[in-house]
Amino acid sequence: MANRVSVFAPAKINLVLKIIDRREDGYHELYTIFQKITFGDRLIISFREKGLSLEVKGENVPLGLENLCIKAAHLFVQKTDLNFGLHIELQKNVPPGSGLGGGSSDAAAVLRVLNEKFKSFSESELIALAKELGADVPFFVSSFSTALARGIGEKLSFWPTFPAWYVILVPKVEISTKWAYENLRLTIPQLPPNYDANQPLWEQGLVNDFQELIFEHYPQLKGLKDKLLSLGAKAALLSGSGGALFGVFREEAQAVKAANAFLKDNLKKVEVATNYYEKTSKEG
Structure with a gap:
């Protein structure tokens, strides 16, 4: 993989979203059908020797450890003990707080680029890792275009995609x-x-x-x-x-x-x- 990668982070819509029950751990049991769409954010990820930085253009989002892109990179380093630096340019098109999963998709894009470079995890392992960042992140890490999600959103199964x-x-x-x-x-x-x-x-x-x-x-x-x-x-x-x-x-x-x-x-x-x-x- 090149030292500079451009990656698209698609937004999602929920074609179905049912809240089945409250769980003892404070999360909710879901039944949702996710659909990735062609509206989304764009990330340019540059590898370097050390340091982790984020530059955002567009919608206002946190720049520090509160940002899911930064959290994703830190989590990957923590789980692999790899030593590398990263600069992320984020063209933020998906507004936060909109229910379109923009931040989760950005985090998933970082995980997928890192995993493609370092070959650290299988897709199922990466999905399990993504769960630590939020309920929507596993779907974005997966290769599904459309998926039925259960649990808190991490139990994914194929659902057919219909033209629309x-x-x-x-x-x-x-x-x-x-x-x-x-x-x-x-x-x-x-x-x-x-x-x-x-x-x-x-x-x-x-x-x-x-x-x-x-x-x-x-x-x-x-x-x-x-x-x-x-x-x-x-x-x-x-x-x-x-x-x-x-x-x-x-x-x-x-x-x-x-x-x-x-x-x-x-x-x-x-x-x-x-x-x-x-x-x-x-x-x-």
Whole structure:
């Protein structure tokens, strides 16, 4: 591997997000179906003899040990005892607090580049390592485009990918995942849903258990969802714990036309994306 690597870190949407139960360790048991998309961040990772530094362009994110990229690099060093330096240039396009998994994907990109260079872990071992950084990181470390995730998000299994285009809307609100989980009204354990893997999820009904709570506190987000549906989306849903929403369209032209209808709505981001496949992940 070259000493300077450019890597794309795709965002994700949750096509389904069910909170099954609270666990004794404070985490929640999930049933979620993740989808990687072609909207995301870009990292340029340069290897050097010593030192670890991060430069960010775009969205404001922490630069120190709070940043998941830095945490990922430290974790890799801790687990391998390897001695190397790293400079990370992060072009941050995915807003934090949007439910699109930007920080988790950035951390996964760092882990994957380091592992590709040093050949320290198998994919399953790297997924186990990624769990230490957060519930979404294992999915981004995996080679799945679409995946069913159980446990806290680390138990991954294949789910088929169906062709679709998405309009991604990011309003000017940041929603704390911690706050969302603390305020979720979960009284009794739920049964996992029974989806048919042979047909698109949006034809079966997309579900997000956070949506009612988030719409209650941010009613403008429900207005965005309703507008997506009125513009022809096959389905529309909150992603993760919010505040981003997405609409599902069959054709790119339909998605572009719908996205244009939001350009004057004073949103942080309006993006058109499709499914992301691993073969296009790296350049140069």
